[in-house]
Amino acid sequence: MCAASSLLAASYNIVVYGGTSAGVMAAVQATRTGWTVALVGPDRHLGGMSSGGPGWTDTGTKAVIGGLAREFYHRIWLHYQQPQAWRWQRRDEYGNRGQGTRAMDGDRRTMWVFEPHVAEAVFEDLTREHQSPVFRNEWLDRRHGVPKEGNRIVRIRMLSGRTFEARIFLDATYEGDLMAAAGVDYVVGREGRDEYGEIWAGVQTGVFHHRHHFKLLRRPISAYRVPGDPDSGLLPQVSREPRVRKAPVTGVCRLTVTACV
Numbered sequence: 001m002c003a004a005s006s007l008l009a010a011s012y013n014i015v016v017y018g019g020t021s022a023g024v025m026a027a028v029q030a031t032r033t034g035w036t037v038a039l040v041g042p043d044r045h046l047g048g049m050s051s052g053g054p055g056w057t058d059t060g061t062k063a064v065i066g067g068l069a070r071e072f073y074h075r076i077w078l079h080y081q082q083p084q085a086w087r088w089q090r091r092d093e094y095g096n097r098g099q100g101t102r103a104m105d106g107d108r109r110t111m112w113v114f115e116p117h118v119a120e121a122v123f124e125d126l127t128r129e130h131q132s133p134v135f136r137n138e139w140l141d142r143r144h145g146v147p148k149e150g151n152r153i154v155r156i157r158m159l160s161g162r163t164f165e166a167r168i169f170l171d172a173t174y175e176g177d178l179m180a181a182a183g184v185d186y187v188v189g190r191e192g193r194d195e196y197g198e199i200w201a202g203v204q205t206g207v208f209h210h211r212h213h214f215k216l217l218r219r220p221i222s223a224y225r226v227p228g229d230p231d232s233g234l235l236p237q238v239s240r241e242p243r244v245r246k247a248p249v250t251g252v253c254r255l256t257v258t259a260c261v
């Protein structure tokens with residue numbers, strides 16, 4: 001469906017910008033519902049962080065993970081059912097230790113710990129099976145490449161000159177370049193508790209509702225260059241200043257849902 005010339009716009013129902021795991025899943029799901037979709041982004045490898053190294057999934061309650069995410073972890077499980085997948089150690093030596101839960105769950109036919117190349121292969125398989133066109137190494141022209149009609153994006157142009165038209169644009173990048181270039185409101189930092197009524201939001205002191213705090217470690221960490229000696233000075237990136245929330249930085253306008261998600 002892509003035009004022969006990069007100067008002509010290729011038209012789709014949905015254009016997803018960003019080859020992260022969210023971008024791949026959005027493109028696959030939209031294709032399953034019968035929409036024409038293009039997955040466009042600067043990425044060379046699909047999957048973002050999921051295929052870029054952090055292969056230990058913090059699952060929590062696994063029963064709440066469903067849909068395409070569940071299918072992803074099921075495909076990972078299928079891969080490691082093959083004897084040839086165990087190249088670096090024997091399966092009986094693996095230990096099955098995961099991030100709070102078992103790495104390999106035979107009852108649910110899912111696996112939550114995996115090698116990066118296995119995750120990338122799953123993402124590649126999903127896009128290939130659904131015939132979702134993928135345009136790699138395509139960088140958004142952030143200065144002039146997001147023309148709009150009112151609050152609606154009509155097309156996006158890459159630095160290569162390639163142009164994509166769509167009814168809906170999804171920004172699935174980590175950086176949010178498309179949303180920022182389109183003028184979507186954004187906030188730098190954490191919102192306060194009153195913003196959305198979230199009791200655990202914002203910067204808090206003296207609240208220990210989980211164990212991610214130095215104070216709760218078995219060996220407390222001193223903030224000083226010489227442990228316990230305030231005269232030695234603070235460690236790098238440690239500040240004496242009180243923690244305050246920065247004012248939000250907003251864009252030019254807020255887009256409608258159909259323009260950018």
